[in-house]
Amino acid sequence: MMLATEPTQVPSAGGEQPCALELRALSKSFTLGSGLLRKGRKLHAVSEVSLRVPRGQVMGLVGESGCGKSTLAKMLLGLTSPTAGEVLVDGRPIAGANQKALARHIQPIFQDPYSSLNPRQRIAQIVGLPLRVHGIGSPKEQAARVAEMLDLVGLPGRAARQYPGQLSGGQRQRVAIARALIMRPALVICDEPTSALDVSVQAQILNLLLDLKEAFGLTYLFISHDLAVVEHLADRLAVMYLGRIVEEGSREQIFGAPRHPYTRALLASALTPEPGLGVPDIGLGCGQPDPSAPPSGCAFHPRCPLAEANCERHRPSLNDAEGGGRVACHLA
């Protein structure tokens, strides 16, 4: 795999303009249960993930819980360092760059709005924190920008003086969005930003994210396990399984003609609001394998309905597929 994947089909990449975000064979492994004398087992949370996110696009990243999505997000935010590979933001590697410089380019929106806001600080303090840490503007200008930002995310001005405990989940997520965008970063990592919210509130937050993307020309990496949400938002999609990307393509490709059996199973597993259908049988058989002892060959073969002998022995590489996109499957 590696770098053999020039995106030929990306519409707005615009020649030599660097991507907003590029991952090159990014890997992260943890050592489990190591003691003084014992050598621990290696857990490969993320393995050789290569991905390009063109500027102004929304890249959806989907996969089951525990497939390495959040570890990937942490590496992008500079919260953990990768074991191998590199992350490029606007064509520049982030390794060695200081956290403050990185913070001006990338900001996170986290999953749980109940734990992403410090319960002991007022909303104005929380939203204004980036400005204070980076020394942008006088206290007066900072207060003005906080008020402006709160207005942009649709919060009333009086929320500035309240504590997170006095706000609802949707409002809290708006605060988290305001904090992430107040420094006008180019890239926002959304780590399941709606999965902790009511369905009715989810749509409001998603539309807010889309509006702000248009207003500020943002690029999103949108991590989710909710396919309906991703379909609503993403321009392109990457599907992760056990730390690897198994398929990548435009939204139309993934939803219209999925090529990897895992992608097909994921799409089949989405619950529909139609009554009487029950829980869909996705035909995956057993649960997700232990990530610290992944299956040989194609990691998906024990659950794959189409698996052949070859799948057990050789791991398929992520190759360009016919009609655009990339897929890692011997049979595709």
Place this chain on the structure above:
Amino acid sequence: MNDSLISTPGAVADGTWPRFTRAVLGHRGLALGAAIVTLLLLAALLAPWLAPHDPYLQNTANRMVLPVWHEAGSWEHPLGTDRLGRDYLSRLIYGTRISLFIGLVAALISGLIGSTLGVLAGYFGGRVDAVISYLLTTRLAMPVVLVALAMASLIGGSLITVTLLLGLLLWDRFAVVARSATLQLRDAEYVQAARALGCPLHHILLREVLPNIAAALIVVATLEVANAILLEATLSFLGMGVQPPLPSWGLMIAEGKSYMFFQPWVIAIPGSALFVLVLAINLLGDGLRDISAPGGRNE
């Protein structure tokens, strides 16, 4: 849960304090403890105006005067006098100052040491945690009274020595609580968000972590105040703590112990005072723990 502001404009003002006072008054033990502690604090602060006599003034003509409830007692000395003729009530009131001073200052010192170590161990984990946990186990392996006695006899007991010794010995519970509370917070998303912003370390530890573990530390602090007061009394009783003629309650018990079979009130009075103070502080600590226990996600 809808997406409009729950609170009306009139209720925007921070409602934390009224809620806090209501919780204090609703908890009987806490209210009682807080009331007694407040009274004793006032007694300590206003000692020069409350005490009927000079606590150091000896009057050999008036030795071992009985308290007012005895037939021979008088309102001149409501709690009688000691073997040197000093007014017992005045000494008791001034003794409140010693006990509370040692309790509060020792808890403050140990709180600073223990919370710092605990927060660092919890936040960094790994090797830092291993070193600090080793220090903690070492400290837990030392019997406090024995070490304090030995050190006090080495340096010489005094108010300052005892305070410092206790401050340096009682940080273990702070460290344990701060460490485990910080461990839970380290991966909280707001701490992650602050890290992703490039916040300096002191900001993360002092502004994001500390305010959110403060409730647990305050509970430990109240219990350690009581602990330090008891230990001071113990050391003073054994002659290695506060030195005469300072009116420490432990010292008053020690000085009265040769009379205890004939005049039991000489040790019963400072003993009861000690009991009431420590009980009140423990009630306060337990009550604070009860009302600060996680009641929901919102606080």
